[in-house]
Amino acid sequence: MQLKKPSMKKCEQINPFKYTIRMNRSAFFLIAFLLITFLSLQSCIKKGNNCKVLFKNITYDVIIDLQSNNIGITREPREGWWYNYIDVSTRKTFLNMLFNSIDSNKIIVYDKDGNAIDNKDIRKKMYVIDTIALVRNKEPHDLYDTCIKKYFTPEMINMIRFNETWCYDTITMKIEKKIISYGVIYSTLDNYGLLKHPEPIFWVRSDTNTSRSNQEKALTERIEYTVIGLKNLSEQSHTISIDGDSMVFQSYIKEFWNKASTNKFKNIYEASDSMKLSQKLITDSLNNYAFASIRKLLKLKGYINDSEIKVNLLKYIQRYAVSFRFIEKWTIDLSTMELHKEVYGITAGFMFKRYGQYIGSRFIFTVYFKNKIWQPLQ
Numbered sequence: 001m002q003l004k005k006p007s008m009k010k011c012e013q014i015n016p017f018k019y020t021i022r023m024n025r026s027a028f029f030l031i032a033f034l035l036i037t038f039l040s041l042q043s044c045i046k047k048g049n050n051c052k053v054l055f056k057n058i059t060y061d062v063i064i065d066l067q068s069n070n071i072g073i074t075r076e077p078r079e080g081w082w083y084n085y086i087d088v089s090t091r092k093t094f095l096n097m098l099f100n101s102i103d104s105n106k107i108i109v110y111d112k113d114g115n116a117i118d119n120k121d122i123r124k125k126m127y128v129i130d131t132i133a134l135v136r137n138k139e140p141h142d143l144y145d146t147c148i149k150k151y152f153t154p155e156m157i158n159m160i161r162f163n164e165t166w167c168y169d170t171i172t173m174k175i176e177k178k179i180i181s182y183g184v185i186y187s188t189l190d191n192y193g194l195l196k197h198p199e200p201i202f203w204v205r206s207d208t209n210t211s212r213s214n215q216e217k218a219l220t221e222r223i224e225y226t227v228i229g230l231k232n233l234s235e236q237s238h239t240i241s242i243d244g245d246s247m248v249f250q251s252y253i254k255e256f257w258n259k260a261s262t263n264k265f266k267n268i269y270e271a272s273d274s275m276k277l278s279q280k281l282i283t284d285s286l287n288n289y290a291f292a293s294i295r296k297l298l299k300l301k302g303y304i305n306d307s308e309i310k311v312n313l314l315k316y317i318q319r320y321a322v323s324f325r326f327i328e329k330w331t332i333d334l335s336t337m338e339l340h341k342e343v344y345g346i347t348a349g350f351m352f353k354r355y356g357q358y359i360g361s362r363f364i365f366t367v368y369f370k371n372k373i374w375q376p377l378q
Contacts, residue, residue, distance in 0.1 A: 058166060061238045062238070063084040065158035096155070102119050109204055126152055127149050127151045132145070161240065162179060173367070178206075179339055224325055228351050249322075267368040271347050271366055293364070300352065327368075
Protein backbone atom coordinates (compact mmCIF):
# COMPACT_ATOMS: atom_id res chain seq x y z
CA MET A 1 0.00 0.00 0.00
CA GLN A 2 1.35 3.43 -0.92
CA LEU A 3 1.27 6.03 1.81
CA LYS A 4 0.02 9.49 0.92
CA LYS A 5 2.07 12.51 1.81
CA PRO A 6 0.25 14.78 4.13
CA SER A 7 -0.60 18.04 2.41
CA MET A 8 1.01 21.28 3.59
CA LYS A 9 -2.45 22.67 4.21
CA LYS A 10 -3.25 19.98 6.78
CA CYS A 11 0.16 20.46 8.41
CA GLU A 12 -0.53 24.13 8.77
CA GLN A 13 -3.88 23.42 10.33
CA ILE A 14 -2.37 21.32 13.07
CA ASN A 15 0.64 23.58 13.66
CA PRO A 16 0.93 23.73 17.48
CA PHE A 17 2.98 26.95 17.48
CA LYS A 18 0.44 29.31 16.00
CA TYR A 19 -1.82 29.33 19.07
CA THR A 20 1.21 29.73 21.30
CA ILE A 21 2.42 32.74 19.30
CA ARG A 22 -1.04 34.34 19.52
CA MET A 23 -1.09 33.71 23.26
CA ASN A 24 2.36 35.22 23.65
CA ARG A 25 1.38 38.33 21.72
CA SER A 26 -1.77 38.82 23.79
CA ALA A 27 0.12 38.29 27.01
CA PHE A 28 2.85 40.68 25.88
CA PHE A 29 0.36 43.50 25.16
CA LEU A 30 -1.47 42.85 28.45
CA ILE A 31 1.73 42.92 30.47
CA ALA A 32 2.90 46.06 28.64
CA PHE A 33 -0.42 47.79 29.37
CA LEU A 34 -0.31 46.85 33.06
CA LEU A 35 3.32 47.97 33.32
CA ILE A 36 2.60 51.36 31.75
CA THR A 37 -0.43 51.84 34.03
CA PHE A 38 1.63 50.91 37.10
CA LEU A 39 4.44 53.31 36.18
CA SER A 40 1.94 56.11 35.52
CA LEU A 41 0.36 55.59 38.92
CA GLN A 42 3.76 55.53 40.59
CA SER A 43 4.67 58.74 38.81
CA CYS A 44 1.47 60.39 40.00
CA ILE A 45 2.10 59.28 43.55
CA LYS A 46 5.67 60.59 43.49
CA LYS A 47 4.56 63.92 42.09
CA GLY A 48 1.71 64.19 44.57
CA ASN A 49 -0.98 64.54 41.92
CA ASN A 50 -3.73 63.25 44.19
CA CYS A 51 -6.03 66.26 43.94
CA LYS A 52 -9.00 66.27 46.31
CA VAL A 53 -11.86 68.70 45.68
CA LEU A 54 -11.89 71.51 48.22
CA PHE A 55 -14.59 73.72 46.69
CA LYS A 56 -16.75 72.66 43.75
CA ASN A 57 -17.49 76.30 43.08
CA ILE A 58 -16.14 79.43 44.70
CA THR A 59 -16.77 82.99 43.52
CA TYR A 60 -14.71 85.89 44.80
CA ASP A 61 -13.38 89.31 43.81
CA VAL A 62 -9.73 90.26 43.36
CA ILE A 63 -8.64 93.90 43.20
CA ILE A 64 -6.03 94.34 40.48
CA ASP A 65 -5.41 98.06 40.97
CA LEU A 66 -5.24 98.81 44.68
CA GLN A 67 -3.38 102.07 44.01
CA SER A 68 -6.19 103.37 41.83
CA ASN A 69 -7.65 106.71 42.85
CA ASN A 70 -11.07 105.23 42.10
CA ILE A 71 -10.71 102.83 45.04
CA GLY A 72 -8.80 105.05 47.46
CA ILE A 73 -7.73 102.25 49.84
CA THR A 74 -4.44 102.85 51.64
CA ARG A 75 -1.90 100.04 51.36
CA GLU A 76 -0.34 98.82 54.61
CA PRO A 77 3.44 99.48 54.86
CA ARG A 78 4.25 95.75 55.19
CA GLU A 79 2.49 94.91 51.93
CA GLY A 80 4.54 94.80 48.73
CA TRP A 81 3.50 96.62 45.59
CA TRP A 82 2.35 93.31 44.11
CA TYR A 83 -0.47 92.98 46.69
CA ASN A 84 -3.78 93.33 44.79
CA TYR A 85 -1.93 94.97 41.94
CA ILE A 86 -0.93 94.28 38.34
CA ASP A 87 1.62 96.60 36.76
CA VAL A 88 -0.22 99.52 35.13
CA SER A 89 1.14 99.07 31.59
CA THR A 90 0.47 95.30 31.63
CA ARG A 91 -2.99 95.76 33.09
CA LYS A 92 -4.00 98.36 30.49
CA THR A 93 -2.65 96.20 27.66
CA PHE A 94 -4.62 93.20 28.92
CA LEU A 95 -7.87 95.15 29.26
CA ASN A 96 -7.54 96.79 25.84
CA MET A 97 -6.81 93.40 24.23
CA LEU A 98 -9.84 91.93 25.98
CA PHE A 99 -12.19 94.65 24.73
CA ASN A 100 -10.66 94.59 21.24
CA SER A 101 -11.31 90.82 21.10
CA ILE A 102 -14.93 91.50 22.02
CA ASP A 103 -15.33 94.35 19.50
CA SER A 104 -13.89 92.21 16.70
CA ASN A 105 -16.13 89.22 17.62
CA LYS A 106 -13.14 86.98 18.37
CA ILE A 107 -14.67 85.89 21.66
CA ILE A 108 -18.20 85.56 23.04
CA VAL A 109 -19.01 86.99 26.46
CA TYR A 110 -21.95 86.25 28.73
CA ASP A 111 -24.16 87.84 31.37
CA LYS A 112 -24.59 86.50 34.92
CA ASP A 113 -27.37 84.13 33.75
CA GLY A 114 -25.17 82.55 31.09
CA ASN A 115 -26.78 84.27 28.11
CA ALA A 116 -24.54 85.51 25.31
CA ILE A 117 -24.28 89.30 25.14
CA ASP A 118 -24.35 91.24 21.90
CA ASN A 119 -20.84 92.68 21.63
CA LYS A 120 -22.26 96.01 20.50
CA ASP A 121 -24.03 96.43 23.85
CA ILE A 122 -20.90 96.09 25.99
CA ARG A 123 -19.82 99.74 25.78
CA LYS A 124 -23.35 100.88 26.66
CA LYS A 125 -23.08 99.08 30.01
CA MET A 126 -19.84 100.78 31.04
CA TYR A 127 -21.19 103.20 33.62
CA VAL A 128 -21.95 103.33 37.33
CA ILE A 129 -24.70 105.12 39.22
CA ASP A 130 -23.47 107.22 42.12
CA THR A 131 -25.40 109.21 44.69
CA ILE A 132 -24.09 112.64 45.65
CA ALA A 133 -25.34 115.26 48.09
CA LEU A 134 -26.10 118.75 46.71
CA VAL A 135 -27.18 121.99 48.40
CA ARG A 136 -30.42 123.61 47.35
CA ASN A 137 -30.14 127.15 45.93
CA LYS A 138 -33.17 128.37 47.85
CA GLU A 139 -33.60 128.61 51.58
CA PRO A 140 -33.20 126.79 53.87
CA HIS A 141 -30.31 125.56 51.63
CA ASP A 142 -30.65 122.02 52.87
CA LEU A 143 -28.92 119.00 51.39
CA TYR A 144 -30.58 116.64 48.97
CA ASP A 145 -29.39 113.44 47.26
CA THR A 146 -29.27 112.99 43.53
CA CYS A 147 -28.08 110.23 41.23
CA ILE A 148 -25.50 110.72 38.54
CA LYS A 149 -24.31 108.38 35.79
CA LYS A 150 -20.52 108.06 35.49
CA TYR A 151 -19.03 106.43 32.41
CA PHE A 152 -15.68 104.62 32.53
CA THR A 153 -13.15 103.22 30.06
CA PRO A 154 -11.57 99.72 29.95
CA GLU A 155 -8.36 101.06 31.55
CA MET A 156 -10.34 102.08 34.66
CA ILE A 157 -11.43 98.50 35.47
CA ASN A 158 -9.89 97.62 38.83
CA MET A 159 -11.43 94.30 39.91
CA ILE A 160 -11.92 90.79 38.53
CA ARG A 161 -14.54 88.34 39.80
CA PHE A 162 -13.45 84.71 39.51
CA ASN A 163 -15.66 81.66 39.44
CA GLU A 164 -13.44 78.63 40.11
CA THR A 165 -13.09 75.02 41.24
CA TRP A 166 -10.44 74.31 43.88
CA CYS A 167 -8.75 71.05 44.68
CA TYR A 168 -5.67 70.35 46.76
CA ASP A 169 -2.79 67.91 46.68
CA THR A 170 -3.16 65.66 49.74
CA ILE A 171 0.63 65.28 49.98
CA THR A 172 1.96 68.80 49.39
CA MET A 173 -1.27 70.66 50.40
CA LYS A 174 -0.88 72.86 47.31
CA ILE A 175 -4.20 74.26 46.05
CA GLU A 176 -4.91 73.98 42.33
CA LYS A 177 -7.39 76.44 40.83
CA LYS A 178 -9.38 75.86 37.65
CA ILE A 179 -11.04 79.04 36.40
CA ILE A 180 -14.56 78.36 35.16
CA SER A 181 -15.17 81.98 34.18
CA TYR A 182 -14.18 85.51 35.12
CA GLY A 183 -15.86 88.89 34.94
CA VAL A 184 -14.46 92.43 34.94
CA ILE A 185 -15.68 95.11 37.35
CA TYR A 186 -15.24 98.83 37.84
CA SER A 187 -15.57 99.38 41.59
CA THR A 188 -15.82 102.52 43.71
CA LEU A 189 -16.34 103.31 47.39
CA ASP A 190 -19.77 103.94 48.88
CA ASN A 191 -20.70 106.83 51.19
CA TYR A 192 -19.34 104.88 54.17
CA GLY A 193 -15.95 104.29 52.57
CA LEU A 194 -16.64 100.61 51.89
CA LEU A 195 -15.73 98.97 48.62
CA LYS A 196 -18.65 98.20 46.33
CA HIS A 197 -18.99 94.80 44.66
CA PRO A 198 -21.27 95.39 41.64
CA GLU A 199 -22.07 92.76 39.02
CA PRO A 200 -19.41 92.28 36.33
CA ILE A 201 -19.96 93.98 32.99
CA PHE A 202 -19.62 90.59 31.31
CA TRP A 203 -18.21 87.09 31.90
CA VAL A 204 -15.51 85.30 29.92
CA ARG A 205 -15.90 81.52 30.01
CA SER A 206 -13.07 78.98 29.99
CA ASP A 207 -13.30 75.87 27.82
CA THR A 208 -12.23 73.25 30.35
CA ASN A 209 -12.55 70.42 27.80
CA THR A 210 -9.71 71.59 25.55
CA SER A 211 -6.01 71.56 26.24
CA ARG A 212 -4.20 74.82 26.88
CA SER A 213 -2.71 76.44 23.77
CA ASN A 214 0.83 77.56 23.15
CA GLN A 215 -0.24 81.21 22.96
CA GLU A 216 -0.14 81.80 26.72
CA LYS A 217 1.72 84.83 28.01
CA ALA A 218 2.45 85.92 31.57
CA LEU A 219 0.00 88.54 32.80
CA THR A 220 1.77 88.94 36.13
CA GLU A 221 4.67 87.03 37.65
CA ARG A 222 3.48 87.73 41.18
CA ILE A 223 0.19 88.89 42.62
CA GLU A 224 -1.06 88.45 46.18
CA TYR A 225 -4.61 88.70 47.44
CA THR A 226 -6.76 87.45 50.30
CA VAL A 227 -9.66 84.98 50.07
CA ILE A 228 -11.81 83.91 53.01
CA GLY A 229 -13.03 80.30 53.06
CA LEU A 230 -16.27 80.66 54.99
CA LYS A 231 -19.97 80.76 54.22
CA ASN A 232 -22.32 83.63 55.12
CA LEU A 233 -19.58 86.24 54.84
CA SER A 234 -20.01 89.97 54.88
CA GLU A 235 -19.66 91.81 51.61
CA GLN A 236 -16.28 93.28 52.51
CA SER A 237 -14.59 89.86 52.66
CA HIS A 238 -14.58 89.78 48.81
CA THR A 239 -15.89 86.18 48.83
CA ILE A 240 -19.25 86.17 47.06
CA SER A 241 -20.34 82.52 47.29
CA ILE A 242 -18.98 79.07 48.14
CA ASP A 243 -20.22 75.60 47.23
CA GLY A 244 -18.28 72.89 49.01
CA ASP A 245 -18.14 70.46 51.90
CA SER A 246 -17.28 72.35 55.10
CA MET A 247 -15.87 69.15 56.61
CA VAL A 248 -13.34 68.84 53.78
CA PHE A 249 -12.32 72.45 54.30
CA GLN A 250 -11.92 71.95 58.05
CA SER A 251 -9.84 68.84 57.37
CA TYR A 252 -7.61 70.81 55.02
CA ILE A 253 -7.02 73.54 57.62
CA LYS A 254 -6.18 70.97 60.30
CA GLU A 255 -3.71 69.09 58.07
CA PHE A 256 -2.17 72.31 56.74
CA TRP A 257 -1.61 73.63 60.27
CA ASN A 258 -0.28 70.28 61.52
CA LYS A 259 2.27 70.10 58.70
CA ALA A 260 3.41 73.64 59.46
CA SER A 261 3.78 73.06 63.20
CA THR A 262 5.69 69.79 62.71
CA ASN A 263 8.06 71.20 60.06
CA LYS A 264 6.71 69.04 57.21
CA PHE A 265 6.93 71.95 54.75
CA LYS A 266 10.32 72.54 53.14
CA ASN A 267 9.81 76.26 52.58
CA ILE A 268 7.96 78.04 55.36
CA TYR A 269 8.38 81.72 56.14
CA GLU A 270 6.92 84.34 58.41
CA ALA A 271 4.00 86.16 56.84
CA SER A 272 6.26 89.15 56.11
CA ASP A 273 8.71 86.97 54.12
CA SER A 274 11.46 88.34 56.38
CA MET A 275 12.96 85.08 57.59
CA LYS A 276 12.68 81.34 57.21
CA LEU A 277 11.12 79.69 60.24
CA SER A 278 13.23 77.22 62.18
CA GLN A 279 11.73 74.17 63.89
CA LYS A 280 11.75 75.81 67.34
CA LEU A 281 10.32 79.04 66.00
CA ILE A 282 7.59 77.14 64.17
CA THR A 283 6.45 75.26 67.25
CA ASP A 284 6.66 78.23 69.57
CA SER A 285 5.56 81.01 67.27
CA LEU A 286 2.65 79.28 65.58
CA ASN A 287 1.07 78.27 68.87
CA ASN A 288 1.74 81.66 70.45
CA TYR A 289 0.47 83.57 67.41
CA ALA A 290 -2.56 81.32 67.17
CA PHE A 291 -3.37 81.77 70.85
CA ALA A 292 -2.96 85.56 70.67
CA SER A 293 -5.06 85.80 67.51
CA ILE A 294 -7.87 83.61 68.85
CA ARG A 295 -7.84 85.47 72.18
CA LYS A 296 -8.17 88.79 70.36
CA LEU A 297 -10.88 87.40 68.12
CA LEU A 298 -12.92 86.01 71.02
CA LYS A 299 -12.48 89.25 72.92
CA LEU A 300 -14.36 90.98 70.11
CA LYS A 301 -17.17 88.52 70.78
CA GLY A 302 -17.12 89.38 74.50
CA TYR A 303 -15.63 86.05 75.60
CA ILE A 304 -12.19 85.32 77.09
CA ASN A 305 -11.11 82.13 78.84
CA ASP A 306 -7.38 81.59 78.41
CA SER A 307 -7.22 78.08 79.84
CA GLU A 308 -10.13 76.90 77.68
CA ILE A 309 -8.50 78.38 74.58
CA LYS A 310 -5.20 76.60 75.27
CA VAL A 311 -6.90 73.24 75.78
CA ASN A 312 -8.98 73.59 72.59
CA LEU A 313 -6.45 75.49 70.50
CA LEU A 314 -6.65 73.19 67.46
CA LYS A 315 -10.44 73.30 67.49
CA TYR A 316 -10.36 77.10 67.40
CA ILE A 317 -7.71 77.04 64.68
CA GLN A 318 -9.97 74.89 62.50
CA ARG A 319 -12.87 77.24 63.12
CA TYR A 320 -11.17 80.61 62.67
CA ALA A 321 -7.95 80.09 60.65
CA VAL A 322 -9.78 80.60 57.38
CA SER A 323 -7.96 83.55 55.82
CA PHE A 324 -5.70 82.64 52.92
CA ARG A 325 -3.46 85.05 51.09
CA PHE A 326 -2.52 83.50 47.76
CA ILE A 327 0.77 84.18 45.98
CA GLU A 328 0.25 83.38 42.30
CA LYS A 329 1.39 83.71 38.73
CA TRP A 330 -1.30 84.53 36.18
CA THR A 331 -1.12 83.74 32.47
CA ILE A 332 -3.46 84.60 29.62
CA ASP A 333 -4.28 82.73 26.43
CA LEU A 334 -4.10 85.39 23.72
CA SER A 335 -6.34 83.40 21.35
CA THR A 336 -9.26 82.96 23.76
CA MET A 337 -8.49 85.55 26.51
CA GLU A 338 -8.83 82.78 29.10
CA LEU A 339 -6.92 83.25 32.35
CA HIS A 340 -4.96 80.57 34.23
CA LYS A 341 -3.39 80.60 37.68
CA GLU A 342 -0.50 78.82 39.34
CA VAL A 343 -0.36 78.98 43.13
CA TYR A 344 3.23 79.57 44.28
CA GLY A 345 2.47 79.99 47.97
CA ILE A 346 -0.21 80.35 50.65
CA THR A 347 -0.15 82.65 53.68
CA ALA A 348 -2.43 81.37 56.45
CA GLY A 349 -4.10 83.50 59.09
CA PHE A 350 -7.22 84.38 61.07
CA MET A 351 -10.26 86.35 59.98
CA PHE A 352 -11.69 89.09 62.21
CA LYS A 353 -15.31 90.20 62.16
CA ARG A 354 -17.15 92.79 64.26
CA TYR A 355 -20.93 93.13 64.25
CA GLY A 356 -21.02 90.68 61.36
CA GLN A 357 -18.64 92.76 59.22
CA TYR A 358 -15.22 91.61 58.05
CA ILE A 359 -12.63 93.98 59.53
CA GLY A 360 -9.39 92.29 58.52
CA SER A 361 -7.07 89.30 58.83
CA ARG A 362 -3.98 88.50 60.88
CA PHE A 363 -1.53 86.34 58.96
CA ILE A 364 0.92 83.98 60.66
CA PHE A 365 3.12 82.13 58.14
CA THR A 366 3.69 81.57 54.42
CA VAL A 367 4.30 78.21 52.72
CA TYR A 368 5.94 78.12 49.29
CA PHE A 369 5.39 75.07 47.07
CA LYS A 370 8.57 75.49 45.04
CA ASN A 371 11.89 73.90 45.99
CA LYS A 372 13.60 77.14 45.14
CA ILE A 373 12.02 80.02 47.03
CA TRP A 374 10.40 82.45 44.70
CA GLN A 375 11.82 85.74 45.91
CA PRO A 376 9.68 88.90 45.92
CA LEU A 377 10.13 90.97 42.79
CA GLN A 378 12.21 94.10 43.34
